[in-house]
Amino acid sequence: MLIFSRARTLLIIGICVLGALLCVPNFLPDPVPGLPWRTVHLGLDLRGGSYLLMQVDMGSIERERLDSLADSARGVLLKAGLGYRYLHADPAAHRVSLQLRDPSQHDAVLAALRTIPPAVPGEFTVDDLAGGNLSLTLQAAALAQRGSEAVKQSIEIVRRRVDETGVADPQITRQGADRIVVELAGVDDPERIKQLLGKTAKMTVHLLDESALPGAPAPPGVEWLPMQDNSKQLLPVRKHVEVEGADLTDAQAGTESTTGDWVVNMAFNRLGGRRFGEMTAANVGHRFAVVLDNQILTAPVIRSAIPGGRGQISGSFDAKSATDLAVLLRAGALPAPLEVVEERTVGPELGADSIRAGAYALFSGFVLVIVFMGVFYGLFGWLANIALVVNLMLMVAILSLFEARLTLPGMAGLLLTLGMAVDANILINERIREETKNGRTPLNAMETGFKRAFATILDSNVTAFLAHVMLFVFGSGPVKGFALTITIGIVTTLFTATVLARLMMVKWYASRRPQLLPV
């Protein structure tokens, strides 16, 4: 254990030098072109920023699909001239159910329902329940796939919306089955972004049913929707969608040239433009409604046909609300509502305070440990201290290599690692001291000391390693950073305390050949 071949010595020194080089980028302001440049990033709690955990409303995705299935069922049965009653979506049972009017049509109705095309093969089953009840039941796998696609799509739209706000380098990632993590560095007031992300922004254009009487129940195919600027004013909107937001190619906020009011100008794609043109041509003198998330933005009277695929939404906009609406329309609608279930926002001032506090604690803890080792273990303690500095350096190097985020708990992890790292040196030193007392020669005592202490060091580090890997797997947010630094620290400690410190002790011994060890 005491013989270090030239190659091994060079390897050990090489690792230390490499570690030092990898640390360098953290202390220079600008990347040097042409060199690999990886640094430790500051976590949101140190840098200031906002962490949003958003949940996709899976229930609404299922409800929507069941509603459309119910529509399809209604369609095929009407077309085939078959009778039914109580046709409704039943989200609790994941199905659309209906009852036969005429039991003799049983087979015909079943056959008709089976002609409804599934979105994916095996999406639903057509079931024959007792008592003339039939149902279309959504299958869990198909539902999960639909949900998964909705999350993927939501991430894309969230990214587009966040990009529009000009936040630099947003991190948007999926978490679990139905969640999205949005991390925005340097944003201390995420209100606007939360508002942008919280809107489904499903825009549709409908005709109004001007025959409906105010206060009366809505006729079939019509619903009462509130105006956005006055929720008490309800208008009868036909359910049939004339043009939808997906048909837009562009949306821009602007001002009306005559009045100076804020408006949103839209451009439709070919299909949308044609439909919009046809609708306006056929309904001159009637009213239509632009509906956003079940609220009417505006309900103007059509004065003349509007060909050319352009439209304008006017309403009670100001510069900000017009811009936000344009952003939402450009980015597209979310497939399902998103809700913020967890938020952690730290302002930059507080982050700077935390960095200061963390750095102060790290520095003073480091000094205390170093002084302790010097006082209690003399020369070998100082060698352990050199190993400790290298240890800190290697930890920073590995964190840089991973481009890990350094959080406040991560700094605590660094500090605790330094406190625990010297344990290995203490074990070795105590052991060498014992072996010396037992009458061994210095060389022999060092040899035995290292050998015996190593098994203990390994055992104690493996247990700590296991505990922190678990913490990394099950922990969340800042705790992960803590577990990561400690786990890395355990690995670097094994190197610096048992390999590097040993190399230094052996080289010292070889150059001095002392009769007595300073233990």
Added chain:
Amino acid sequence: MFYRPALRFVPDNTRFKFMKARWFGLAGSFLLSTISIGLFFYPGLKLGIDFKGGIVMEAHTPGAANIAALRAAFSRAHIEAAGLQSFGGPNDLLIRLDVQPTPAANQALQANVRSTLEKTEPGAKILRTDVVGASVSHELFTNGLLALGISLAMIMAYIWFRFEWQFAVGAVVTLLLDVTKTVGFLVVTGIQFDLVMVAAILTIIGYSTNDKVVVYDRVRENLRKYKSMPLRDLIDLSINETLNRTLGTSSTVFLASLPLALFGGETLSGFAWAMLFGIAIGTVSSIMIAAPILLLLGEHRLRRDVATPPGKSPAAATARS
């Protein structure tokens, strides 16, 4: 100090009879842990928003904040602030609100607080906002417990694999006693129990195990070395031999955590105090709990295959205990 060690905790070759006090140690530890478990149920841990859900906002006002006026403004805006207090200085406010039934209600409440604060204390800046919904807090809690449970199981499995089962049981029972006392400490001091505290407890577990492993390692070595020594003397010898190391490592970890407790700021000082307590408890328990349990479990088993030493019958060895 630069060449020879200047200080040591205890002189070499101490012969403290730790095992004489084993009943005292065990009884004291069980008593403290029982009290702690009682405290866990009443009054219980002060759960942070990570596990309870809710909203915490920290704000800085340009002048000294008028808490009374703010409280009145909040109640006019129908905000039931669970806690509105200044902390740190007169310009810093901490607002705590209970979790709302839906995420949307959480957001609405937060927006309401923001606008009320702006109206009442113009120029106030919100420095930090934490919002944890009810569903998320449940998950965080379950995951925290899961991490604790699995870690304990893995540590037990590892020690079992490396040592005899008596060592594994001894270590895990001791760890449970350590953890319950730490929980009791948190209840008594009113330190908030949040995610970071789970990390603290896991670190204490990791550290405490480390400490036990070192003593156990020495016991195992001595079992091979001194084939005829009674287990009780052998454990005493092993503790004495590792005493300087036990105290040394505890000191370095303690020294590393101390600045965190003193200057670490709100987030870390609770964590660090728990660590300091855990280090102290873990050190004592390595000597006074883990070793006695090993003695109890292993008195006849670990030495069974050993030939009876001349002049000392096993009956005589146990009679002394």
